[in-house]
Amino acid sequence: MLIRVIVSFLLFLSGSVFASLLSQHGQPVRYMQTTENAIIWAQVGNDVITVGNVRAGQILAVVPTDADYDEFSFGFGTGFIDKGHLEPVQGTQQVKDSLGDLNKPLSNQNLITWRATPMYTAPNASSAQFGVLAANLRYPISSKLQDGLHQTWYQIRIGNRLAWVSSLDAQQDDGIPILTYHHILRDEENTRFRHTSTTTSVRAFSNQMTWLRDRDYTTLTMYQLEGYIRNKMNLPARAVVITFDDGLKSVNRYAYPVLKEYGFRATAFVISSRIKRHPQKWAPRSLQFMSFSELEQIQDVFDVQSHTHFLHRVDGHRQPILLSRSYHNLLFDFERSRRALSQFNPHVLYLSYPFGGYNTTALQAANDAGFHMAVTTVKGKVKPGDNPFLLKRLYILRTDSLDTMSRLISNQPQG
Incomplete structure (x- = not known):
C-alpha cells in the first residue's frame, strides 16, 4: 500500500502520468484483458482506495511492474489492478472503440459519483458494461453528448480506453467550495x-x-x-x-x-x-x-x-x-x-x-x-x-x- 502511495505521488509531481510510468519502469504499455471482474485502486486525495471495477473480458493498457499489480491511467493519476486478473490479449483481437484521440486535452470538466456508477462501452444503456466507478469520486470528462432521447452521456478515459457514463447515474461537477x-x-x-x-x-x-x-x-x-x-x-x-x-x-x-x-x-x-x-x-x-x-x-x-x-x-x-x-x-x-x-x-x-x-x-x-x-x-x-x-x-x-x-x-x- 505504501508503495502505491509513493508511486502515485511521484507521478503527480512529474506532470505527464503515463509518460512517467514508461520512463520509471522502462517497459512499454501492454494491452491486457481482464479474466474476471477485477477490482481497481487509485490514489484519491492522500489515500489509495478502491475506485471501482473493470468487467471480465475488457481490455486495458497497462504498464507491468515488479509488484503483484500492474498500473494504468486513471483520471489524473494512476490506477492499480491485480496481475492475477489479467491475461495477454488473445490472437489478433483488436480494441474496438478506436481509443479516440488520447492526446486531446480534457474538457476542464468532471463528473461526480454519489453511488456505484456503471461505465458503458457505448453511449447506450443497452451496451456492454466496461465496469463500475465507486461512489464519492471526481473523474475527468473527455466530452459529452446527447442521445436521441435527450439523455446526456459523459465520455471518460480509463486505461487508454474510452467509456461512457449516463447523466442519470452521475452529476457534472460544479466546483469545490x-x-x-x-x-x-x-x-x-x-x-x-x-x-x-x-x-x-x-x-x-x-x-x-x-x-x-x-x-x-x-x-x-x-x-x-x-x-x-x-x-x-x-x-x-x-x-x-x-x-x-x-x-x-x-x-x-x-x-x-x-x-x-x-x-x-x-x-x-x-x-x-x-x-x-x-x-x-x-x-x-x-x-x-x-x-x-x-x-x-x-x-x-x-x-x-x-x-x-x-x-x-x-x-x-x-x-x-x-x-x-x-x-x-x-x-x-x-x-x-x-x-x-x-x-x-x-x-x-x-x-x-x-x-x-x-x-x-x-x-x-x-x-x-x-x-x-x-x-x-x-x-x-x-x-x-x-x-x-x-x-x-x-x-x-x-x-x-x-x-x-x-x-x-x-x-x-x-x-
Whole structure:
C-alpha cells in the first residue's frame, strides 16, 4: 500500500502520468484483458482506495511492474489492478472503440459519483458494461453528448480506453467550495463583533464542522486544490477547503480544537507583520493576533500561508491600500511575507488578498513573487481551469442554517 502511495505521488509531481510510468519502469504499455471482474485502486486525495471495477473480458493498457499489480491511467493519476486478473490479449483481437484521440486535452470538466456508477462501452444503456466507478469520486470528462432521447452521456478515459457514463447515474461537477472564516467567539463573549459578517460563533462553527464530518467530507489543502485546478490530481466528490484570514488568536483558541478533533485540515492566511512575539492574555473585545508559539502549536492542522505583510490596511476612502500601491511595492511586500512565514512553512505558495482587493498589478506581482494561487472574496466555487490568482470563496455566516450551508456547499445538478 505504501508503495502505491509513493508511486502515485511521484507521478503527480512529474506532470505527464503515463509518460512517467514508461520512463520509471522502462517497459512499454501492454494491452491486457481482464479474466474476471477485477477490482481497481487509485490514489484519491492522500489515500489509495478502491475506485471501482473493470468487467471480465475488457481490455486495458497497462504498464507491468515488479509488484503483484500492474498500473494504468486513471483520471489524473494512476490506477492499480491485480496481475492475477489479467491475461495477454488473445490472437489478433483488436480494441474496438478506436481509443479516440488520447492526446486531446480534457474538457476542464468532471463528473461526480454519489453511488456505484456503471461505465458503458457505448453511449447506450443497452451496451456492454466496461465496469463500475465507486461512489464519492471526481473523474475527468473527455466530452459529452446527447442521445436521441435527450439523455446526456459523459465520455471518460480509463486505461487508454474510452467509456461512457449516463447523466442519470452521475452529476457534472460544479466546483469545490473554499470556506472563509476570520474570527470566532463564544456568544456570551461577543459583545463587540456580533453584527460583523467576519465573526462567527463557536457553536455555529462546531455545528458546521460536525455537518461536514457526518457527511464524510474531505478537507483539502491548498496544494491539493492546486492539483484540482491544474488537472493533476484525483480528488473525492465530497471535498471542501477551509480557510481563516488574518491569523487571529481566536483561531488557536476555538477553531483549532474542533478541527483537530475531527481530523480536518485548514489553511491560515496570516498577516506576517502582526504575529506577536509572546501570547497575549485573552481579551474577546479586542482583535488579537496569534504569537509565534501559537502558530507553531496549530501546524498539525493548519497550513500557514500569506495574507501579506504590511498591506492589510485601507486608505482614506476605505479602499484596500493594495489597490493604490505600485508593482514594486507589492512585489516587495509579497516576498517579505513569504520570507517571514517560511519559519512555519517552507512552501508559502498561496496568497489571500487583503479585504479581497486586487487588480492586474497585484496579480502580476503575486505571480512574480512566487505564489502559485491567490484567493479573493468573490462568491463562488473553484473549478478546473479557473484563473489561479482569482479564486472564489464562500462565506457561511453565524446566522446561516445548516440547510443554507448544504445548499451552498453541495454539488448542484446541472441542466
